[in-house]
Amino acid sequence: MGEMSLFHAMALRLSERTYQGRLLDAGLPDSPAFLHEMNALAAADSVRGFLLFHGNTPVAYLYAPIRDEAMIYGYLGYDPDYADFSVGHVLQHHVMRYLFDNPGLARWFDFTEGEGAHKRLWSTDAIPCATIFYLSYTPRHLLGAASHAALNYSTSLLSDTLARHDVKAQVKRWARNILLTKRSKS
Template structure:
């Protein structure tokens, strides 16, 4: 693997319980992210030159790449490790062929959720698509207030970014036809959003959120399915990449997956050893508490309390 310089950034290593972050500790790191194309073609991106940063943040490394990284960076501490299936949709076929992969029960459930949303909307689904610079400006104006209500923004700091640089980037992508965005409306107000940058022939699942006041209508699920139908009809894209991390939503809609891991590799300083050891102990304690809650039937009430 060749060295390649990448800009450093401040990465917050989280101590989490469920979906709630209790504490984060920052480290200046370079980032090495594996795209879906990297993984499927078995390509390993260049390892960044670390210079004065504390280490490397690795996103979605397949097993062979993780082995190569450990060999290339002996002595570095590996921690904050998360294993998961990276889900994606192969869009080579038609939307009907994609639907056929679902069980009859799941297809029925998805249709029922759509019909319920249509009924609440007055008989028709109010889905709006955005892709030009002017349309993306409109999308930002409507989606940003909605994003602030979502649990992704409130608990995970993962809402749609709201600053001048991000707005300019969204507009620039739209100017190059490199973004697709969708809003689902209910009685004239947006209740769910989906934002998808485009990398060559791949749609990247960047941001999805919905108004928690309308959670009973499953707006995120309805929006995802309706957007996929429109994207299949466009017949331009080969993959829909759900990126790193697992989740029920990704598992439901993904048609295939690859095993990956995300982690940090830090210089072997005393402070970094203490940080990763503390995180490992914290995660072990939370895992033990979760198993006890499952055995005693307390898991549901605890989840509701954390939310």
């Protein structure tokens, strides 16, 4: 078993316990297509897999392909039992140190799109990005765009209101518990 296959086997077990894996169905993939790509990248020395252990127990992982001189923040997960220890941040520290110790490997670390506290902590710059859709001017598309805008506005308003009343964290925990309960019953 190659190093990336061993990484994948250990990280996959951990991924099944993570927030991304349990709640979002967005943990580390296990499809034949993903494994084929991972092995091809490994053969080309264009991927890294990082695991953080507590004793003999893996507690955080990062799958990081390397493309166009950038190491990409592909899939990250951590054991929720270790969340209070910020194991994702600890692993990120080791990944950054690895990059500095191997300067020819990648010129950049790409956190990919989206917001996150770890991105604000670790990044030195950002590049604005957008997903743009060009739609023909039809009533159906207008309704879809207006619905999307209304939903975004409503969720932002709700989020701001909850934050202003200092209950956002409690509501998020409550919603996660409901989703996890529903998932465990199905």
